[in-house]
Amino acid sequence: MSRLTGNRFVVPVLGVLLVVFAALLPRLDLSVPGVLPGATYTPGTLQILAYGFLIAALALSYHLIFGLAGMLSFGHALFFGAGAYGLAIVLRRLLPAELPAGVALLIAVLVTLVVAFVIASAVGALALRVTGISFAMVTLAFAQAMNVLVRRNTGGQTGGEEGVSVTSAMVPDVLIGVRNSANLYWIALAILVLVYLATVWIESSRVGHVAAAARENELRVRVLGLRPYTVRLFVFTAAGVLAAVAGMGMVLLQSGTTPRVTSADFTLTLLVIVVLGGVGYRWGAIVGGLVYTLLDKRLSDLASSDLIASLPAVLRIPLSEPIFILGSIFVLIVMFLPGGIAGIAHRVRSGGESSHAH
Template identity: 30%
Template sequence: MNKLKALPKPVKLAFWVLLAILAYALPILEPPIISTPGVDFGGVLFVVTMYCLIALGLNIVVGYAGLLDLGYVGFYAVGAYTAAILTSFHANWPLLLSLPFAVAATTIAGLILGAPTLRVRGDYLAIVTLGFGEIIRLVAVNTEWLGDRRGISNIARPPSVMTGEDGGVVVGEAEPGLKGIFEIPHLYWGDGTVLVDTEDTTQFLVFGVLDQIPYYWLGLTVVLLVLLADYLIKNSRVGRAWEATREDEDAAELMGVPTFKFKLLAFATGAFIGGLAGALFASRQSFINPDSFLLLFSILFLAAVVVGGQGNRWGVLVGAFLVAYLPQRFRDFDDFRVLVFGAALVALAILRPEGLFPPRRTVRAKQMEHELEVLETGHDDGEEAARV
């Protein structure tokens, strides 16, 4: 990591661009060890991007502002249900029009939940948010207006860009007869040879039923945008206020940070991103029911954030990738998936208590603490602690 930092700026930029291109090309390349046998690789990658998005959102709440949220799936559900109602169940809007409403509804839900509960301290917040997540799901289960147990189907897909019959560009719902602007062939990995498989192609920007790669591209684009926004907000006054609140609420308040306002803002921002992810997820699935929003998912999301290293955006992306991808990759051990996942969580917690990639500030603080201790006691007995 330090080597990368030392590189000249253009090289760094080129590195990141290359990485992004690689990420976009991943489902086309279908590299042998990484790709998932038995499950559609594009679909898995789409789910990974959704987890990344959610992890980034939850990271703002848990990592930056230090608010333990066990009901994040509630926001995800509000976003998904708003999109579903507006595009299919009670209206017939196109997806792109419903997205702002879904996001707005989720943000408002975040404010409504946050305004009373953020006055409650730490762990109480955890149980209140957990309750909120369950209430959202149970209301959806029991309300006919929300499609009760049966759920909502025919949710609008994103608009496809296609070549029309007269050769012009058509934007709209994907139709079986129409093809994309161009086709991208996938790679085929044989025994030691790599071939371009012209039979297996992806239509560029046709959001159909089978091929999930365009959804992945959409998801990845949103993730990159949110990453950028996350970078800007973290390095702003708001980001510093969040971290100050997390480290010591009273001290922050004394320094003139209106902590309640900033906690509420963190909650709303997190809800915003969660709602966005929910709406995209609903659109891809085209069908949602309350079982898509079990409490278990809140826990998985939190696991993604904490395992990756809360507070570090790259860490939580890795965490999200692991939580979403590993169970799909090792489907052969289907029965034992949850068991192994649980054992991995325990092992990880014990071996790396700060998460896989703790934020630099945490590492620095630990090091300083250690140095102080050496100064005080005069001998170096906690060498392991310093290496975090």
């Protein structure tokens, strides 16, 4: 009992401390050679960390669909892309109105949220009529349709293969330039915290419990007189909106976006991240997102290093393809380590606890 109440306080306190520490990083001079490209106050490092936070936030939103509700969606990139493209396009359309930059940004964020909500509930309402693999296919198809529309530059809004960019006229000055990369970093961190809190709230709400119950045994939930469809639609829509929030952060962080974020490959990457971190664990999604981002950057650096270039072709070619290495790691995790990083930690901890009991 004391352990339970202990946990109830220890976890939030640890979480708050972690967030405070993360928030202080731009003002600290910490170096982690081999993991981060430079000291933590440098713009390059902040950029990578902020990118990692947003990917982690996106992975958390995917965790709601895949981990909590147990639905295999292949269309999550759709909502991330909707957030990224939505914000950039609305900002550009607001440009002639000559509003103060802060007001324009606020309006654009609200409009994008509404758009994301409408898209997510519409796609969810249709896709959830089927389950299992068919559900995966319908979501994939919708995401693919979005990808085609975006790449074709439909309506002249999305800029085709080049994507859209956010120029300095569209956003407040504090969000522009290398000098202000700490501000963008804090926004990314705030988005991650926000998405995390929303995820906790949904998971611990009645809706979350019913969604988890329907994942385990749909028939029982129906027998109890509850409707899995409504609950799943709520979770799906909430996850879509949260993904759009992460997408909005990304378009600000990178001053634009390309069609890649709407592609099926991007959703598959997300799946890799969630499985890497550990399916069903909230912090697994976060760790997965951060580890994946750092691994991806590091492996790309490794790929272009002299060490790799000097190897014979048999070793050089596989090692210079980050996706090959990540894909192989992913396959190995699925085969031998179900539960991913979080699963390992969990096993180590429970192993320790049982030895205490003895």
